[in-house]
Amino acid sequence: MLSKEKRALVAEIMRRGGTLLAEPCPKCGGIMLRYKGKTFCPNCDNIENIEELEGRSETKLTDLQEIDDLLLRRLLNVLKQQPDDEKTSIIILNYINALKTLREMKNKNES
Numbered sequence: 001m002l003s004k005e006k007r008a009l010v011a012e013i014m015r016r017g018g019t020l021l022a023e024p025c026p027k028c029g030g031i032m033l034r035y036k037g038k039t040f041c042p043n044c045d046n047i048e049n050i051e052e053l054e055g056r057s058e059t060k061l062t063d064l065q066e067i068d069d070l071l072l073r074r075l076l077n078v079l080k081q082q083p084d085d086e087k088t089s090i091i092i093l094n095y096i097n098a099l100k101t102l103r104e105m106k107n108k109n110e111s
């Protein structure tokens, strides 16, 4: 039996477009839900609120943004020193490649 809080959580998830799965939870035999591409059991999975479910991908995106800023700042610092040796050129290329990969990851996350 779900607690009052868990029942409210299930109701809120349903209201926001979550779906009930036909399959019962393999652990407790209770209802399973699917929301934002995640499948979970409100009984077994320790989810206290809907923000916890929604927040995960957003947190990841913020992290990526922070790394992006950091990489960009470091790249600018290297460029400001007007490098002309081969070693620095490789470092610059590495920063650019890292930024490129990061932005591809971000695009995937956003779509």
Ligand SMILES: [Zn+2]
Binding pocket: 025, 026, 027, 028, 029, 030, 041, 042, 043, 044, 045
């Ligand atoms: Zn369960």
